[in-house]
Amino acid sequence: MSRVLLGTGMVVAAWALAVTGLVFAGDAEADAAWLKSGPGSAGAKAIRLGTPSQPVVDSTVCSGGNGYSITLHWSSTGDFPPAFEVFAAPKNGNSTLIATTANTSVSVSNLGSKPAVVSVRATAGTWRSAFSPEANGC
Numbered sequence: 001m002s003r004v005l006l007g008t009g010m011v012v013a014a015w016a017l018a019v020t021g022l023v024f025a026g027d028a029e030a031d032a033a034w035l036k037s038g039p040g041s042a043g044a045k046a047i048r049l050g051t052p053s054q055p056v057v058d059s060t061v062c063s064g065g066n067g068y069s070i071t072l073h074w075s076s077t078g079d080f081p082p083a084f085e086v087f088a089a090p091k092n093g094n095s096t097l098i099a100t101t102a103n104t105s106v107s108v109s110n111l112g113s114k115p116a117v118v119s120v121r122a123t124a125g126t127w128r129s130a131f132s133p134e135a136n137g138c
Contacts, residue, residue: 050076050077050082050122050129051121051122051129051130051131051132052074052075052076052084052104052120052121052122052129052132053074053075053076053132053133054074054132054133054134054135055072055073055074055086055118055119055120055132055135056072056073056074056135057070057071057072057118057135057136057137058071058072058073058105059071060115060137060138061109062114062137062138067109067110067111067112068109068110068111068112068113068114068115068138069107069108069109069110069111070088070107070108070111070115070118070137070138071105071106071107071108072086072105072106072118072135073104073105073106074104074105074120074132075104076104076122082122082123082124082129083100083101083102083122083123083124084100084101084102084103084104084106084120084121084122084123085097085099085100085120085121085123085128086098086099086100086101086106086108086118086119086120087118087119087120087121087131088108088111088115088116088117088118088137089115089116089117089118090113090114090115090116091114091116093113093116095117095119098111098115098118100123114137114138115137115138116136116137116138117134117135117136117137118134118135118137119131119132119133119134119135120132
């Protein structure tokens with residue numbers, strides 16, 4: 001009985017090795033096809049996540065009371081429509097995220113500090129573009 005099981009195990013192992021070898025051989029042929037041109041071949045192009053232009057500040061509310069607000073727009077280039085993160089920094093302060101949007105304009109109100117400068121960057125999943133040039137806020 002143990003010889004039958006041992007023999008069966010060897011047959012199964014041989015088939016597994018043969019199938020694995022075929023898969024590896026198939027992979028090598030598929031990889032080589034990417035390097036050739038002509039019928040049946042293909043190519044790939046990386047998509048580009050463009051850096052947004054310098055934002056244009058349309059309006060601001062720079063006096064206290066109900067908080068500060070800012071409205072701005074920008075343009076963006078790239079191979080697909082990304083989302084955007086908008087950052088603001090008070091004078092001599094660190095930049096903080098104030099908005100995310102799929103549009104190329106945004107209005108943000110009730111900011112805790114005067115937005116001295118604002119900048120934008122494009123996002124796509126975990127990808128982040130470079131920051132746009134800064135624009136003056138308040």
